[in-house]
Amino acid sequence: MAAELSGAPLRISRPVRRGRSATTEAPAVRVALVGLVFVFLGFFLMLPLVAVFVEALRGGISAYLAAIVEPDALAAIRLTLIVAAIAVPANMVFGVAAAWAVAKFEFKGKSLLVTLIDLPFSVSPVISGLVYVLLFGAQGFFGPFLDAHGVEIIFAVPGIVLATIFVTFPFVARELIPLMQEQGSGDEEAALSLGASGFTTFLLVTLPNVKWALLYGVLLCNARAMGEFGAVSVVSGHIRGLTNTMPLHVEILYNEYSFAAAFAVASLLALLALFTLALKTFLEWRFAGAIAAERAH
Amino acid sequence: MDIVLQNISKAFDDYPAVHDISLAIRSGELIALLGPSGSGKTTLLRLIAGLEFLDRGRILFGDEDASAKSVQERNVGFVFQHYALFKQMNVADNVGFGLRVRPRASRPGRTEIRRRALELLDLVQLSGLEKRFPMQLSGGQRQRVALARALAIEPAVLLLDEPFGALDAKVRKELRRWLRDLHERTGHTTVFVTHDQEEALELADRVVVMNAGRVEQVGTADDIYDAPASPFVHGFIGESSSLPVTLSGGTILVAGRPSGLVGAGAGAARLFFRPGHVDLLRPGERGIAGVVTGSRRLTDRRRLEIAVGGSHSVEIDVPSLPETSGVLETGSEVVFRPREFRLYGESETAPRRAA
Numbered sequence: 003m004a005a006e007l008s009g010a011p012l013r014i015s016r017p018v019r020r021g022r023s024a025t026t027e028a029p030a031v032r033v034a035l036v037g038l039v040f041v042f043l044g045f046f047l048m049l050p051l052v053a054v055f056v057e058a059l060r061g062g063i064s065a066y067l068a069a070i071v072e073p074d075a076l077a078a079i080r081l082t083l084i085v086a087a088i089a090v091p092a093n094m095v096f097g098v099a100a101a102w103a104v105a106k107f108e109f110k111g112k113s114l115l116v117t118l119i120d121l122p123f124s125v126s127p128v129i130s131g132l133v134y135v136l137l138f139g140a141q142g143f144f145g146p147f148l149d150a151h152g153v154e155i156i157f158a159v160p161g162i163v164l165a166t167i168f169v170t171f172p173f174v175a176r177e178l179i180p181l182m183q184e185q186g187s188g189d190e191e192a193a194l195s196l197g198a199s200g201f202t203t204f205l206l207v208t209l210p211n212v213k214w215a216l217l218y219g220v221l222l223c224n225a226r227a228m229g230e231f232g233a234v235s236v237v238s239g240h241i242r243g244l245t246n247t248m249p250l251h252v253e254i255l256y257n258e259y260s261f262a263a264a265f266a267v268a269s270l271l272a273l274l275a276l277f278t279l280a281l282k283t284f285l286e287w288r289f290a291g292a293i294a295a296e297r298a299h
Numbered sequence: 300m301d302i303v304l305q306n307i308s309k310a311f312d313d314y315p316a317v318h319d320i321s322l323a324i325r326s327g328e329l330i331a332l333l334g335p336s337g338s339g340k341t342t343l344l345r346l347i348a349g350l351e352f353l354d355r356g357r358i359l360f361g362d363e364d365a366s367a368k369s370v371q372e373r374n375v376g377f378v379f380q381h382y383a384l385f386k387q388m389n390v391a392d393n394v395g396f397g398l399r400v401r402p403r404a405s406r407p408g409r410t411e412i413r414r415r416a417l418e419l420l421d422l423v424q425l426s427g428l429e430k431r432f433p434m435q436l437s438g439g440q441r442q443r444v445a446l447a448r449a450l451a452i453e454p455a456v457l458l459l460d461e462p463f464g465a466l467d468a469k470v471r472k473e474l475r476r477w478l479r480d481l482h483e484r485t486g487h488t489t490v491f492v493t494h495d496q497e498e499a500l501e502l503a504d505r506v507v508v509m510n511a512g513r514v515e516q517v518g519t520a521d522d523i524y525d526a527p528a529s530p531f532v533h534g535f536i537g538e539s540s541s542l543p544v545t546l547s548g549g550t551i552l553v554a555g556r557p558s559g560l561v562g563a564g565a566g567a568a569r570l571f572f573r574p575g576h577v578d579l580l581r582p583g584e585r586g587i588a589g590v591v592t593g594s595r596r597l598t599d600r601r602r603l604e605i606a607v608g609g610s611h612s613v614e615i616d617v618p619s620l621p622e623t624s625g626v627l628e629t630g631s632e633v634v635f636r637p638r639e640f641r642l643y644g645e646s647e648t649a650p651r652r653a654a
């Protein structure tokens with residue numbers, strides 16, 4: 003004990019590499035690395051974003067507004083909102099259910115389920131769309147049945163909704179699963195032992211415990227639902243004013259060389275992305291404590 | 300309420316976590332489940348609560364078979380090892396949770412719930428902290444909130460899983476005494492898990508010693524310390540030393556030589572004694588002879604490590620007097636005799652009385 007104490011001051015006076023920890027690089031390396039990242043981000047992310055707005059406003063504000071209130075554009079905006087309004091709540095429910103099943107129960111085939119949840123991320127969206135055409139299209143698996151009952155899915159709104167749900171399924175589940183696994187089921191068991199029913203426990207205990215993660219998942223899910231191109235493009239049929247979502251509308255305008263109009267609609271999507279990011283950052287900043295509490299269980 | 304466990308078993312993937320346990324807990328009793336890590340204490344507690352379901356056997360709450368009842372229907376107060384407080388709710392809401400989630404018919408009004416919560420917080424000496432969140436409390440305070448929350452539902456039985464496990468030694472001691480007082484005042488039938496034998500002996504009316512999913516012994520602190528029913532209990536409760544011996548013609552042979560101890564029976568057995576319960580004899584006297592291989596100073600005693608018959612090592616405590624300190628160096632020969640000892644057959648678990 004005594005030997006240890008008398009040794010302590012020695013340790014402090016030992017020469018140290020001032021102002022640097024073992025994991026810190028030399029200043030020149032640091033500056034170079036940070037600079038490289040900024041140049042990269044500026045070139046690949048900021049520049050295109052700025053370009054979108056510059057192009058959109060090239061013809062002046064009135065041309066910009068005209069491109070947006072044009073009937074086909076308005077129809078595209080409306081359809082995009084409708085699709086998101088169906089797909090996002092649906093995936094919120096599916097995502098919570100899937101996360102609950104994975105995190106709180108032990109069952110055979112669990113790892114398979116987790117892999118399946120990730121499937122939409124690993125499959126090209128075009129293929130996702132094609133699968134729906136194969137299933138529900140006129141020549142598809144269920145085609146004759148649907149035709150006989152007068153139900154239209156492919157080249158109609160239901161197909162777009164289905165494809166969007168498929169592509170955006172993982173966002174909520176992926177956000178919730180690690181958190182719920184980490185939190186375990188201790189709180190739920192406590193609530194049950196106090197007499198709460200399963201549903202009450204879910205509402206009063208489980209949901210508040212994951213609300214920030216859920217909100218993140220929903221934000222990301224929404225951004226993707228509104229911006230999805232590939233899968234929706236395959237099932238939509240590109241019928242102007244009927245089955246065009248905003249991204250599809252942008253593409254059509256662009257192919258017709260209406261650059262200003264294309265960029266005007268595109269700028270709305272870019273604004274959505276910026277808004278999502280800003281909201282996410284704001285939530286992280288405003289509720290840092292609560293979010294940390296959610297993670298630290 | 301009396302709780303009776305009848306031959307209950309629970310296995311996890313063929314691993315018997317609880318195996319054929321029977322136990323009768325009397326109304327108002329304070330029972331400790333004591334055993335090494337993995338012995339099935341938590342599993343037994345969760346089975347009583349209904350958080351796990353039985354593979355075999357029955358659990359009676361009073362006269363009613365509770366085996367098939369859900370955790371909600373059993374009305375137990377469970378205090379979890381890591382408290383499991385609802386961190387999004389303040390202390391008062393945590394305590395009132397059990398009342399708030401009752402079906403409408405039996406749910407008290409909002410102000411009544413609050414009144415009861417405050418009353419319970421007073422009982423656990425946390426008045427004034429009702430607006431805090433669990434994150435803003437110390438470990439001992441969280442523990443008491445968890446207890447108040449469990450008491451709020453007026454449980455048939457209070458189940459506590461290592462209630463003081465995560466606390467430092469000083470707070471543990473305080474809370475221990477406090478829990479005993481609380482139990483005397485409220486009279487709840489209580490089962491608590493611990494792997495701290497001191498805690499179990501001091502606090503409980505009866506101690507259930509568990510090992511590998513089975514009950515080794517149930518008894519008062521005196522019973523299990525003075526009359527351990529199995530070698531395991533002898534070794535687990537308090538300090539103990541043991542030696543393989545042979546019984547022959549009413550005497551006990553240690554390493555083939557008569558030890559001056561007598562015991563009934565014949566054949567191989569194991570001799571258990573407490574390190575403190577030995578007398579040092581003069582060289583040449585009849586006793587257990589060995590060579591000192593190590594010596595450590597405890598506060599008022601000296602603990603010697605002794606090799607008996609070459610290969611077996613036992614520990615004995617001797618008074619730390621000036622005249623013994625030189626004699627009992629490493630390498631010196633000693634002869635000792637346990638004042639009290641117990642013999643257990645090599646295979647059986649039932650004890651044979653020492654003569």
Ligand SMILES: Nc1ncnc2c1ncn2[C@@H]1O[C@H](COP(=O)(O)OP(=O)(O)OP(=O)(O)O)[C@@H](O)[C@H]1O
Nearest residue numbers: 311312316334335336337338339340341342343494
């Ligand atoms: N859910 C489970 N799945 C599989 N095995 C389990 C499960 N719960 C407990 N076990 C096993 O059952 C045995 C008893 O566990 P239990 O938690 O009851 O022990 P314990 O006496 O409470 O131990 P500790 O003092 O470490 O808390 C252990 O071997 C454990 O690995």
Ligand SMILES: [Mg+2]
Nearest residue numbers: 340341342492
């Ligand atoms: Mg345990």
